[in-house]
Amino acid sequence: xxxxxxxxxxxxxxxxxxxxxxxxxxxxxxxxxxxxxxxxxxxxxxxxxxxxxxxxxxxxxxxxxxxxxxxxxxxxxxxxxxxxxxxxxxxxxxxxxxxxxxxxxxxxxxxxxxxxxxxxxxxxxxxxxxxxxxxxxxxxxxxxxxxxxxxxxxxxxxxxxxxxxxxxxxxxxxxxxxxxxxxxxxxxxxxxxxxxxxxxxxxxxxxxxxxxxx
Numbered sequence: 219x220x221x222x223x224x225x226x227x228x229x230x231x232x233x234x235x236x237x238x239x240x241x242x243x244x245x246x247x248x249x250x251x252x253x254x255x256x257x258x259x260x261x262x263x264x265x266x267x268x269x270x271x272x273x274x275x276x277x278x279x280x281x282x283x284x285x286x287x288x289x290x291x292x293x294x295x296x297x298x299x300x301x302x303x304x305x306x307x308x309x310x311x312x313x314x315x316x317x318x319x320x321x322x323x324x325x326x327x328x329x330x331x332x333x334x335x336x337x338x339x340x341x342x343x344x345x346x347x348x349x350x351x352x353x354x355x356x357x358x359x360x361x362x363x364x365x366x367x368x369x370x371x372x373x374x375x376x377x378x379x380x381x382x383x384x385x386x387x388x389x390x391x392x393x394x395x396x397x398x399x400x401x402x403x404x405x406x407x408x409x410x411x412x413x414x415x416x417x418x419x420x421x422x423x424x425x426x427x428x429x430x431x432x
Contacts, residue, residue, distance in 0.1 A: 222381055226279035229374035234283035236371050237261065237290040239363035244294060250301040252357035254350040258298070259312050260343035262291035266317030267336050271324050271386065279378075288313070324386075333389030340390070344397035348404060357408060365405050369398040 237258070244250060265287040272280025292310060299309050316339060324332035351357055372395035379387030 222378070223279075225374070226277075226378050226382070229371060229378050230279040230283035232367060232374060233371045234286045236364065236367045237287055237294060239361040239367065241290055241294050241297070243361040243364075244297040244301070244359065247359060248301065249359045250298040251359040252351055252354040253294075253298055253359045254343065254347040255295060255298045255302075255309065256346040257343035257350075258291045258294040259309060260316070260339035260346075262288050262295065262313035263316035264320065264336055264339045264343075265291065266313065267320035267324070270317070270321040271332065271336075274324065275329075277384075288317075329384075329386040330389065333386035336386065337390040337393045340394050341397060344394065344401055348397075348401050351401070351404060351408070357405065360405060362405060362409075365398070365402040369395065369402050372398055 240253070240258075244253070265284040268280055269282075269284035269288065272278070272284060292313060295309050295313075296306060299306050320332075320336050320339070323335045327335075351360065372391045375387050376391035376395055378384070379391055
């Protein structure tokens with residue numbers, strides 16, 4: 219195994235675990251305040267498409283880690299919907315349909331176009347998370363480790379993509395690394411201002427109107 223292979227597995231390992239801090243926080247606090255449902259719907263869709271891309275190009279670092287990340291992102295969607303008293307079916311239908319549509323562009327249009335298109339759901343999701351945090355008074359449901367790991371993972375994938383010559387990864391990681399850094403810095407800004415609520419009663423729900431239509 220070459221150093222480049224090891225770097226790819228390190229990026230894949232961190233990526234695979236990146237949704238776990240948010241998942242564990244939801245399980246522990248029973249609060250989805252400040253968490254964007256759209257972000258995790260789109261994460262599930264995009265990582266599903268990346269898994270299929272990995273099998274097509276024969277890169278194991280993109281295969282099973284992305285499947286694990288897809289499952290964990292869907293689990294976050296389930297917990298958010300349950301906390302907000304919303305139905306599960308519409309929320310869980312979007313990711314597989316979008317994932318198949320994204321992979322179709324990979325097959326028909328090639329890796330460069332796929333890199334931009336597969337980044338689009340992540341971009342929308344990251345912007346949705348920023349919008350949700352900006353609108354929410356209470357950010358007790360948001361996991362700082364999740365935001366930090368999300369940025370770190372994109373930095374690793376960008377490095378790997380540049381060295382490996384993987385066009386799709388390089389394009390996608392460049393865009394997402396920038397946006398995930400913005401989300402991390404905004405959350406830290408809110409922490410510095412003392413506007414991140416550390417505890418919220420489980421009876422308090424985030425208004426549904428704060429979520430964009432997906």
